Amino acid sequence: MTKKVIRRTINILIVDDDIDVCNFLKRILVKRNYSVEILTDPQNAIEIVKKQDFQIIILDIVMPKKDGIEVLKEIRKFDNKVCIIMLSAFPTVERAFESIREKVFEFITKPFDTKQFFEVISRAEKEFGLVTNLYQLVTNQIASRLKTLRNERKISLRQLANMAGISQSLIYQIEHAETAPSLATLTKLTSALQTDLSYFFEDL
Structure with a gap:
């Protein structure tokens, strides 16, 4: 595609x-x-x-x-x-x-x-x-906002992985824009961080 x-x-x-x-x-x-x-x-x-x-x-x-x-x-x-x-x-x-x-x-x-x-x-x-490649733009914004929110709430990678039920390595890859999360993964992260899904897509 x-x-x-x-x-x-x-x-x-x-x-x-x-x-x-x-x-x-x-x-x-x-x-x-x-x-x-x-x-x-x-x-x-x-x-x-x-x-x-x-x-x-x-x-x-x-x-x-x-x-x-x-x-x-x-x-x-x-x-x-x-x-x-x-x-x-x-x-x-x-x-x-x-x-x-x-x-x-x-x-x-x-x-x-x-x-x-x-x-x-x-x-x-x-x-x-x-x-800008739209895929990369979205990936970069999700990466930046995920890392910012996690740091603001003083949550480690390990803690977030346990809270969301996903691997630390996947969170690391998402935060470094190495991969784009699936909707299911992003939903788990927003739930763990107690934020709204729209937070990651505002201003795009």
């Missing part, structure tokens, strides 16, 4: 002095349920990036007032992890190397087609962990 893949809302900032490019990219991204902000003045980019949480920044290189590489370097001073994709109609080897040094995810040359663009976005989602 194929495991469902889910994607949390991805916030994208587009910085390009060409409003037509900004509007085009925003339109095609919004159609695919991305949250998009556009910015035509690169001088305001740093302030906005500091205030808002963006997972992907699409940054043009050649812009008036402030070069895209300069904006890139300023962002990297306080955020070394955000995914940055560079755009340019006039690529040079020097700028490409600058982009690599500043950990740019991809360098896209204008003009580009929609298919190429979304291939880059899709790879960025996967490499930066913006898409």
Whole structure:
């Protein structure tokens, strides 16, 4: 059975002095349920990036007032992890190397087609962990909440195993997200811990 893949809302900032490019990219991204902000003045980019949480920044290189590489370097001073994709109609080897040094995810040359663009976005989602296997997401949350609840109530693995009537090794595997519990096992654990089954699935 194929495991469902889910994607949390991805916030994208587009910085390009060409409003037509900004509007085009925003339109095609919004159609695919991305949250998009556009910015035509690169001088305001740093302030906005500091205030808002963006997972992907699409940054043009050649812009008036402030070069895209300069904006890139300023962002990297306080955020070394955000995914940055560079755009340019006039690529040079020097700028490409600058982009690599500043950990740019991809360098896209204008003009580009929609298919190429979304291939880059899709790879960025996967490499930066913006898409999640639903099975693993549930397994991780159950693991975290089980361990937290057990520690809060100062119950050892052995004690919980005796209370729930299941093995210590299975509880260990569940708490370390090595396996997902069956509904029967999870029901035994919730009963032993005197909590509700929904506790393990809230906010998913």
